[in-house]
Amino acid sequence: MIRSYGVEGIREILRRHVEIARCLEEEIRGREDFEILAPRILNLLCFRYHPLGEDDPERLDALSEKFLQAVNETGKAFLSHTRLRGAYTIRMVTGQTQTTLEDALAAWDLIYRLAEML
Numbered sequence: 001m002i003r004s005y006g007v008e009g010i011r012e013i014l015r016r017h018v019e020i021a022r023c024l025e026e027e028i029r030g031r032e033d034f035e036i037l038a039p040r041i042l043n044l045l046c047f048r049y050h051p052l053g054e055d056d057p058e059r060l061d062a063l064s065e066k067f068l069q070a071v072n073e074t075g076k077a078f079l080s081h082t083r084l085r086g087a088y089t090i091r092m093v094t095g096q097t098q099t100t101l102e103d104a105l106a107a108w109d110l111i112y113r114l115a116e117m118l
Contacts, residue, residue, distance in 0.1 A: 013097060014042075014043075016099075017042070017043035017094050017095050017099065018042050018043050019101075020043065020094040020099060020100075020101050020104045021040055021042070021043040021044065021045055021093075021094045021104075022040065023101060023104070023105075024045055024092065024094065024104055024105075024108055025040050025045055027105070027108050028045065028047050028108075031112065032052055033049065033050060033051050033052055033115060034047055034048070034049060034050060034115070035047060035048060035050045037084050037085075037087060037089045038084055038089070043093055043094045043095050044091060044092075044093050045091070045092045045093075045094075046082070046084060046089045046090070046091055047089070047090055047092070048060065048064040048087060048088060048089055048090055049063055049064045049067045049090070049115050049118070051063065051118075057086070057087065060087070060088070061087065061088035063118060064081075064088045064089075064090055065081070065088055066118065067090070067114065067115055067118055068081055068090050070114045070117075070118070071110065071111055071114055074110060074114075076106075076107070076110055077107040077110055077111065079091060079092050079111075080093075092107075
């Protein structure tokens with residue numbers, strides 16, 4: 001069944017997605033072993049796993065790639081990647097129509113727990 005949201009419904013969904021991304025950005029910024037690699041754009045977050053004391057760019061890329069694969073292999077969240085200024089960058093989008101803040105925080109909890117295991 002296709003649901004019609006109307007213009008106001010779509011605006012509200014987009015506002016919610018942007019607010020969810022803002023909340024996740026705060027979570028990421030609050031962790032010493034993750035870093036934001038680009039300003040948040042609407043509901044898109046670009047970050048990487050950056051363990052304390054690790055500064056080798058190639059090692060950071062490899063860790064972030066391994067981390068991304070681990071998250072996606074769970075089947076509970078799906079993240080994509082790109083390169084920004086040469087750095088392997090994880091992309092998280094809070095854009096599925098029914099996504100809630102609770103869903104996004106559960107995904108972040110999964111992400112953070114997997115990072116601790118690397």
